[in-house]
Amino acid sequence: xxxxxxxxxxxxxxxxxxxxxxxxxxxxxxxxxxxxxxxxxxxxxxxxxxxxxxxxxxxxxxxxxxxxxxxxxxxxxxxxxxxxxxxxxxxxxxxxxxxxxxxxxxxxxxxxxxxxxxxxxxxxxxxxxxxxxxxxxxxxxxxxxxxxxxxxxxxxxxxxxxxxxxxxxxxxxxxxxxxxxxxxxxxxxxxxxxxxxxxxxxxxxxx
Numbered sequence: 026x027x028x029x030x031x032x033x034x035x036x037x038x039x040x041x042x043x044x045x046x047x048x049x050x051x052x053x054x055x056x057x058x059x060x061x062x063x064x065x066x067x068x069x070x071x072x073x074x075x076x077x078x079x080x081x082x083x084x085x086x087x088x089x090x091x092x093x094x095x096x097x098x099x100x101x102x103x104x105x106x107x108x109x110x111x112x113x114x115x116x117x118x119x120x121x122x123x124x125x126x127x128x129x130x131x132x133x134x135x136x137x138x139x140x141x142x143x144x145x146x147x148x149x150x151x152x153x154x155x156x157x158x159x160x161x162x163x164x165x166x167x168x169x170x171x172x173x174x175x176x177x178x179x180x181x182x183x184x185x186x187x188x189x190x191x192x193x194x195x196x197x198x199x200x201x202x203x204x205x206x207x208x209x210x211x212x213x214x215x216x217x218x219x220x221x222x223x224x225x226x227x228x229x230x231x232x
Contacts, residue, residue, distance in 0.1 A: 031113045031114050035110040036109070036110040039106035047078055047098070047102070051078065051080060052075040054075075054080070054138055055073040055080055059071060062143055068085070072084070079096060080095060080096045080142065080146075100182075101178070104134065107183065107187075108189060111187065117198050122197035123198050127194055130190070133189055137185050144173045144174050151167040151170045
C-alpha cells in the first residue's frame with residue numbers, strides 16, 4: 026500500500042476516534058485531572074467538569090453568582106490524530122510488537138493529556154483571575170505555568186506524537202527486506218563464460 030494512502034487512512038481513523046470519543050474522553054480527563062490538582066491544593070477547592078468539547082472550572086471559593094470559566098480541550102488532545110497518521114506509515118503495524126507499541130503510546134498520551142489539563146488549569150488560576158491570581162501565585166509561578174501551557178500547545182503536543190511513534194511503534198516494526206543476492210547459477214555461468222576462452226587458448230598453445 027502506498028505511503029500516502031496509509032497516511033490518509035491513519036488520519037481518517039485518528040480523526041474519527043478523536044471526534045467521536047472526545048465527549049466521553051473529556052469526562053475521564055476532568056475526573057483524573059481534578060484529582061491530580063486537588064492532591065496539592067490546600068484547601069481542596071477545584072472541581073472540573075466536561076461541557077461537550079470544553080472543560081468547566083469551578084472552585085468552592087468562587088462566588089456563587091460569578092460565571093464559571095471553561096477551557097477548550099480539543100487543542101490539547103488532537104495530537105492523537107497526528108500520532109495515528111504516523112503510526113499508519115509503519116510496516117507490519119498489525120503485528121504483536123507494533124500493536125503493543127501503539128497501545129503503550131496511547132496510554133502515555135492519556136497521561137500527557139491529563140498533565141496538559143492540569144497545566145492549563147493552573148495557568149488559568151495564575152494569570153486570569155486578577156487580584157486573586159496575584160495573591161496566590163508569585164511572579165515565578167505565573168511565568169512557569171504560562172510558559173508550560175504555551176510550550177504544550179506550540180511544541181509539546183507535536184513532539185509527543187512524533188517521539189512516541191519513533192521510539193515505541195516504528196522501532197517495534199520488522200525491518201524492511203533487503204535486496205536479495207544474485208542466484209548462484211547465474212554467477213557460475215558468468216564464471217564459466219569468463220573461464221572458457223582461457224582454457225581454449227591453453228589447448229592451442231599445447232598443440
